[in-house]
Amino acid sequence: MAPSNQLEVPQKSRVTVVGSGNWGSVAAKLIAFNTLHINSFHDEVRMWVFEETLPSGENLSDVINRTNENVKYLPGIKLPKNVVADPDIEHAVRDANMLVFVTPHQFMEGICKRLVGKIREDAVAISLIKGMEVKREGPCMISSLISEILGISCCVLMGANIANEIAVEKFSEATVGYRENKEIAEKWVQLFNTPYFMVSAVQDVEGVELCGTLKNVVALAAGFVDGLEMGNNTKAAIMRIGLREMKALSKLLFPSVKDNTFFESCGVADLITTCLGGRNRRCADAFARNGGKRSFDELEAEMLQGQKLQGVSTAKEVYEVLSHRGWLELFPLFTTVHEICSGRLAPSAIVEYTEHSARLPLLESPVHLN
Template sequence: MGIQKQKVSVIGSGNWGSAIARLIGQNVKKHSDMFEETVRVWVFEEEVNGRKLTEIINHDHENVKYLPGIQLPDNVVALSDVREAARDANILVFVLPHQFVYRTCESLRGVADSNCRAISLIKGLDFRDDEILLFSDEISRILGVECSALSGANLASEVAEEKYGESTIGTKNLDIDGKILHKLFHTDYFNISVIGDYTGLQICGALKNVVAIAAGISDGLKYGNNTKSAFIRRGLLEMRKFGKTFFGGVHTETFFESCGVADLITTCAGGRNRKVAEAFIGSNKTIEEVEKELLNGQKSQGTTTALEVHRFLEAKKMTNEFPLLTSVYKVIYERAPAESIIDALQH
């Protein structure tokens, strides 16, 4: 393809970040004509059993805190300094909680290669100045690079265990970025499709987490599979309506990709958002307390997105147009009776 070898850096090292670093570490070796062999990973430094987490990853090749029991390739190198991890990178892979995106990107100004491209694996939206923003657009704005996005039915532990799954990459540049990123992520067990609708892809990735909260509330109330299926169906309709109403160029077909209905089903069946919401019902604890107990220091993402989406819909005076998204917010943050969420299915 006539391009220089690409240096890849992964920004983030939770369970999903570690699973992706493992996959990328395999792929850069497989495609050694396209990629440099070393994959640098930024790790937020922590002590685990008296040792630094970076030291454990680099010596034992395992992220014992966030992806225990999974061996990482020896070409995956953990660094605690984010600027060093990203220095001269040609591809930056962002896999971190969305509350850390701005601070991290600001610290990376001028660090990456001038021809750098980025890809966001962040499943969330940002609410600022009464508007909803895509993280790929914000990464592009701060760093001055093109940023694609990846999203799909991808539970991190299953990807790390090489159980077959699919995912979707959305990019503005299908001919160049699409081909390079397909090589970087596609494997026999992780099947990648590439589409141009990077906006719709990110709407799906963010809002499916809110719908999964509804599924978890349903499970916590012991409503059964029929009811949970109704929440999934209603959720898919609201996801599509949200994308079509507030963002230009969103395609209906995107909601039938892995990033759409497949990711929604997987998250509502087995993701952390469903798990947290189920535990929240009847617990007499705040959602933050439940997350802290269950997620080993990580966030569920769906709760934060529910809050931000509600603020946006309130600013637009359109909460009644999205009854399920609104009901999730009210149950989680206003302590509305959990049973009231069933009303969202009557619209």
């Protein structure tokens, strides 16, 4: 029998970040600061690196571990020493009970399938990924994809979070969306929250995730407006109409989505920052300035140095959902953005858009659409 003075010590949580791009590296930085300071977490944070060879001939993961810097995706920022880069995904997740997913959304299905049977039974997840998969049955949010393939609960974290600004510790806010378990949500808040990164939780996974996903489509529209030099009034109008379409589509797809979610950091704040400063806006600006003659693939490769654009693929996915459900005419902004991206319309079509006031009230009540 154990001596009575040997109390059972609760197991410390172990965190692995699956992804090491721009936001993935900043997320690892935030988390690693907290795991060092909060007793209930194990100090070390594993960060899975999709391995690549740098121009120097070295592996990216070796350079991160030697220099404490992700020289490709977050140059100039030191990561805490307790972040350990690991190119072996199965090894990286093996001991973790808290999994943070943060890769471009198009890689997630493959990643999840590789992890089946490789994670701890008590693992829980959070997704920082903006995007969705479109299946024959309809849209599948990335948090649902993770839950369905891996059989674990998955929260989301979204917000007005341009990674490079958080990397230099400028104040910002973020929203955790959770389904039922408030305790798990609070643990995620504890893991991410710092004095310069204020996190709060709302019980609305789909609302939070759809805000983060759909705003990238609106950011492309804002970028077209900038590239056409239409000015601030037009851009504000596009943002307002975009927010309205974001809210309407979210509520049509998931009637449980709450209005208040759109006033959290993941909603209007993320929309504003993305339409002012994000990479989707920048590439769409360049696309419009070139009259749509240079493709988004070309602009992404030239302007983003390995980082991925999410808006163009999300616009296509949203278009597929709208077209499948017969909703294209109800969402003229989303529809027009995809038609511009795919070359069917000129960038100037975005400002030829007018709000069909007779149609939009229908968006508020899904019953009319059945």
